[in-house]
Amino acid sequence: MGKKAKIALLLLVVGLIVFVYFAYRYLTFIKEFATTDAMFVKSNKITNVSFKRVGGKIIKLYFTEGDTVKKGDLLAEIDPTDYIVKLEGITKKIESLEKKKEQLDIQIDRISKELIIKKQSAQKNVEYIGKEIKSIKFNIAEIETNIKQLTRDYNRYKTLYEQKAVSKRSFEDIETNLQGLKQKKKSLESKLEGLIKQKDIANNNIKIIEEGFKQIEELKKMRESLIKQIEAAKQEKKDTKNLIEYCKLYAPFDGVIGKKYVEVGTVINSGFPIYSIVDTKDLYIEVLLEETKMKGVKIGSPATFRVDAYPDIEFKGEVESIYPASAATYALVPRDISAGEFTKVAQRIPVKIKITEGDLSFLKVGMGGEIRIKRIY
Numbered sequence: 001m002g003k004k005a006k007i008a009l010l011l012l013v014v015g016l017i018v019f020v021y022f023a024y025r026y027l028t029f030i031k032e033f034a035t036t037d038a039m040f041v042k043s044n045k046i047t048n049v050s051f052k053r054v055g056g057k058i059i060k061l062y063f064t065e066g067d068t069v070k071k072g073d074l075l076a077e078i079d080p081t082d083y084i085v086k087l088e089g090i091t092k093k094i095e096s097l098e099k100k101k102e103q104l105d106i107q108i109d110r111i112s113k114e115l116i117i118k119k120q121s122a123q124k125n126v127e128y129i130g131k132e133i134k135s136i137k138f139n140i141a142e143i144e145t146n147i148k149q150l151t152r153d154y155n156r157y158k159t160l161y162e163q164k165a166v167s168k169r170s171f172e173d174i175e176t177n178l179q180g181l182k183q184k185k186k187s188l189e190s191k192l193e194g195l196i197k198q199k200d201i202a203n204n205n206i207k208i209i210e211e212g213f214k215q216i217e218e219l220k221k222m223r224e225s226l227i228k229q230i231e232a233a234k235q236e237k238k239d240t241k242n243l244i245e246y247c248k249l250y251a252p253f254d255g256v257i258g259k260k261y262v263e264v265g266t267v268i269n270s271g272f273p274i275y276s277i278v279d280t281k282d283l284y285i286e287v288l289l290e291e292t293k294m295k296g297v298k299i300g301s302p303a304t305f306r307v308d309a310y311p312d313i314e315f316k317g318e319v320e321s322i323y324p325a326s327a328a329t330y331a332l333v334p335r336d337i338s339a340g341e342f343t344k345v346a347q348r349i350p351v352k353i354k355i356t357e358g359d360l361s362f363l364k365v366g367m368g369g370e371i372r373i374k375r376i377y
Contacts, residue, residue: 031375032374034289034296034297035371035373036287036288036290036293036370037368038287039286039287039305040285040366041284041307041363041365041366041367041368042285042365042366043279043280044283045253045277045282046278047252047276047277048273048276049249049252049276050271050272051268051272051274052246052271053243054083055267056078056079056080056082057266058076058077058262058264058274059077059079060076061260061263061264061274062075062076063257063275064260065258065259066256067257069254069256069277070251071252071254072251074249074250075249075274075275076249077247077249078247078268083243083244084244086240087237087241087244097226097230098230101227104219104226105223107219108219111215112216115212115216119209122205122206122209123206126203126206129195130199132195136195137192140185140192143184143185143188146181147182147185150178150181151178154174154175157170157174158171249274253279255280256280257275257276258275260274261273278365280360280361280363283355283360283365284317284354285355285371286350287350287353287371288327289348289349290347291346294349296376296377297375297376298376299319299322300319301374301375302316302318302373303318303319303371303372303373304371305372306370307368308367308368308370309364310362313359316355317353317355319351319352319353319373320353320354322349322350325349326349327347327348327349327350328348351373
């Protein structure tokens with residue numbers, strides 16, 4: 001064997017050894033780690049903030065993209081003029097309703113007192129007339145008894161007078177007394193009739209007064225209606241004050257303005273996004289790992305990654321959760337295979353990585369890079 005042949009054979013053997021070594025290292029590596037470049041920096045808190053329940057013209061914007069904000073910072077304002085005018089109208093309405101209620105209270109109190117006095121007076125009048133009627137009836141009954149007695153005396157004296165047994169004067173005295181009693185009875189009966197009419201009138205007055213109390217009940221119903229209107233107006237006033245407050249937009253948490261969607265002067269509806277805010281302290285890595293690489297990837301598996309923007313900086317983390325379905329399952333437009341057309345592709349399973357080491361100030365939401373996850377068997 002020539003010298004050249006020996007050298008060529010030696011190089012072949014060395015090359016084969018090197019190939020086997022690196023092949024072994026690669027196979028050992030892919031057995032130990034799951035790797036992919038389908039990784040993205042994300043935030044647990046990234047939200048579009050908007051005005052709640054109110055819309056209108058933007059009059060102030062206090063921040064722009066890239067600005068840092070603190071929870072409670074005033075971000076933007078819309079023109080509250082319409083709501084302020086509405087509040088003024090509601091306030092005047094409440095004042096008017098309360099004035100009406102006050103006047104109605106005075107009216108109810110005045111009429112109630114008047115009716116009570118009138119009823120008490122009428123009841124006393126009925127009671128007095130009743131006593132008078134009772135007294136007259138007693139007097140009439142007494143007179144009727146006397147008339148019966150005098151009538152008997154009159155008949156007896158008449159017989160005696162005709163027989164010349166008594167004097168004419170004695171007979172005439174009896175007759176005069178009898179006529180006097182009858183006249184007195186007639187007078188009392190006339191007075192009794194008048195008192196009975198007066199009592200009927202007094203009782204009717206009581207009924208009229210009691211109808212007045214029904215009017216009080218109607219006034220009280222009007223008062224209750226006013227109270228309900230006042231309460232409703234106060235609730236509307238409170239709600240309008242809230243709407244005025246809602247014309248100011250505040251930051252819901254600490255973060256960075258990722259996007260500004262509007263400019264001063266823009267007219268927006270309620271719910272239209274004004275800013276997008278990102279919490280840069282609550283970042284995580286989302287990995288779309290091929291289903292063929294999922295073996296050994298478990299919750300708690302350690303991981304290391306680098307982002308394309310800073311390839312020399314290494315970050316560490318661990319698997320926090322593994323989604324129960326592939327990324328395609330969550331697509332807004334799912335793949336349609338009902339027609340029978342089907343091309344098999346490796347599905348990707350979303351894996352959430354918790355960042356445990358590294359300077360988060362280098363990371364921005366949306367950055368990509370490469371990651372390797374240690375398999376656990």
